[in-house]
Amino acid sequence: MAKNTVKQDEKFTITGKRELISRLFTYMVPYRNEVTIVLTLMVLVMVVGLINPYFTRQAIDVYIRNEDMKGLALVAGIMAGLNILAMAASRARIYKMGIVSNKIVLSMREDLYAHIQKLSFSFFDSRPVGKILARVVGDVNALQTLFSNSVTSFLPHILQLAMVTVMMFILNYKLALATMAVMPLLGGAMFMIEAKARPRWQEFRSKRSNLNAFTHESFAGVRVIQGFATEDDSRKTHDSMVTEMMKSFMSAIFLNDFFWPLVESSWGIGSCVVYFVGVNLVFAGDISLGTLIAFTMYVSMFWRPVMNISNFYNTLITNFASAERIFEILDINPDIESSEKALEMKRINGSVEFRNVDFSYEDGIPVLTDVSFKVEAGESIALVGETGAGKTTIVNLLSRFYDTDSGDVLIDGTDIRTVTLESLRSQMGIMLQDTFLFAATIRENIRYGKLDAADEEIERAARAVNAHDFIMKLENGYDTEIRERGSRLSVGQRQLISFARALLADPRILILDEATSNIDTQTERLVQDGIKKLLKNRTSFVIAHRLSTIRDCDRIMVINGGVITESGTHEELLAMKGDYYSLYMSQYRFLSEGA
Ligand SMILES: Nc1ncnc2c1ncn2[C@@H]1O[C@H](COP(=O)(O)OP(=O)(O)OP(=O)(O)O)[C@@H](O)[C@H]1O
DSSP: OOOOOTTSOOOOOOOOHHHHHHHHHHTTGGGHHHHHHHHHHHHHHHHHHHHHHHHHHHIIIIIITTTOHHHHHHHHHHHHHHHHHHHHHHHHHHHHHHHHHHHHHHHHHHHHHHHHHHSOHHHHHTSOHHHHHHIIIIIHHHHHHHHHHIIIIIHHHHHHHHHHHHHHHHHOHHHHHHHGGGHHHHHHHHHHHHHHHHHHHHHHHHHHHHHHHHHHHHHHTHHHHHHTTOHHHHHHHHHHHHHHHHHHHHHHHHHHTTHHHHHHHHHHHHHHHHHHHHHHHHHTTSSOHHHHHHHHHHHHHHHHHHHHHHHHHHHHHHHHHHHHHHHHHHTOOOSSOOOTTOBOOOOOOOOEEEEEEEEEEETTEEEEEEEEEEEOTTOEEEEEESTTSSHHHHHHHHTTSSOOSEEEEEETTEEGGGBOHHHHHTTEEEEOSSOOOOSSBHHHHHHTTSTTOOHHHHHHHHHHTTOHHHHHHSTTGGGOBOOGGGTTSOHHHHHHHHHHHHHHHOOSEEEEEOOOOOOOHHHHHHHHHHHHHHHTTSEEEEEOOSHHHHHHSSEEEEEETTEEEEEEOHHHHHHHTSHHHHHHHHTGGGSOTTO
8 A cells, every 4th residue: 555644745636527427416315315305395495485386477468458456466565475485495494404514424434444443453554543533524624515515506406497498498498598598618628627626625625634744743742742842843833834734725715716606697698588589589579578577587496506506516616526525435445354155253262373474564675584483372472672673563464454465374374464453453452652642531442351340350351460459549430531642641640550451351362562651660669560460361472571470471483683582491491592682781781671
């Protein structure tokens, strides 16, 4: 997947208009009943509008000319009644359409969210989170107007246009043709604007997405920015991105601004042509004055939908880019998914085997080469090696966050590609260095390990990993809100909570990327003790940074340059005087046994 960075515009392709519209249309299909009601209400309003001129002509040519006041009052009464009915229908239509367009956007947002959640790590590697957010939030919002306009403006106005056109031809075909004389010119001009405007709108959305990603990144990293006093630098980057976004917006809107004058002047020119032809026809005795007046009413009824359809077309052009950006994501298939024939993985014992595994994140840059090893169920393995050696990659493959390029990963002798992701991952506990806690209570954060756990189980898990005492000291105990990412807790406390969460999940295989943070000695002791309890009776892979953890593990595997070079106990490996010995001499030797 092509990589994209914060300041880099996303690449885009212009999708066929018809394809895009029909795809957007499919979102309306589930609401066809509601849409039908809306359209029926609109037709009612339209019919009333359409017969108004007929009544007017009747009133002028028949009742006023014959001074028939009774007849005139009757026509006026009927017209008033119908128009009140039309007003009520119009109100109901707006209300109903508001609900439908909101529901459509909601289902699109749900689809997108559910789809993105299934996407593989490689998708998230390929672009900043802020850009994904921009699509889920900003681009979907943009489509709401499009959907509500399409039903309230486009479909009814097309209908209205067709009906008015028929009425005009019935009334007088010469005047009808005169009205339409300017249409080809208007249509041509609009298509030209569209062709130029679409790439500009795409550019604007990309720039806005860049800004979103930058803002997201800089707020997430605000501690680093303030810590290094680089606020000015950040602000300058932000301002220049805002300027770029504004420029791209101005360039796109410049074209769209041509729409209104274009339609209005076509309306004006079209009306002049009608008057010119109409007056000549009246003088020639071809039509009555009432017919001309009635016709001029149709002329404005003809141009109003044209205006609205053009406006909709304008919105469409503006928002095509958003639709393209949403569909682009919906079209990405997860690299990693359960195969159709995948089976449920039964409760595992936890033996693991890597067989001749080759892997690279990016083509041509191998990270693991021909890695093979076997781990017995219940064995604890410390993975050690220089930074960038491939330790995290091994555990990423074991959890099937990525697939191997070649070779197999087996658990209890079963190739992990043949079982469902859910049944595989639900038996694994993964704890990363950067403990992720949600903005919720401590109880809810621990319960994440087992969603149906009772409060007692949660407490038992917390006690087992020594988290209970500090939790009870917080103002609301287990119900204390810990804010986003647990920012109100110390690093050690966050780790203890994540241990409780993992213990509650009771995975058969545990993956622990041990944090190297400097925490006070007392918490450190609690954390070490917590780790020991977690590792007990389960297969575990620890990317170890503490000498104490390394020694507590049953076996140490040394990774160097994407290859496992040594495997054995601390003493055995030291005696070999190989890679582990060098690592020990350069790194671990300086760490006290307790840290
Ligand atoms: N998502 C990724 N996309 C591209 N390359 C990656 C990605 N993740 C890791 N790498 C590269 O793969 C190599 C192995 O990385 P890995 O994270 O497995 O190392 P590690 O041994 O766990 O390092 P550390 O101890 O620093 O965490 C490194 O060269 C790294 O730059």
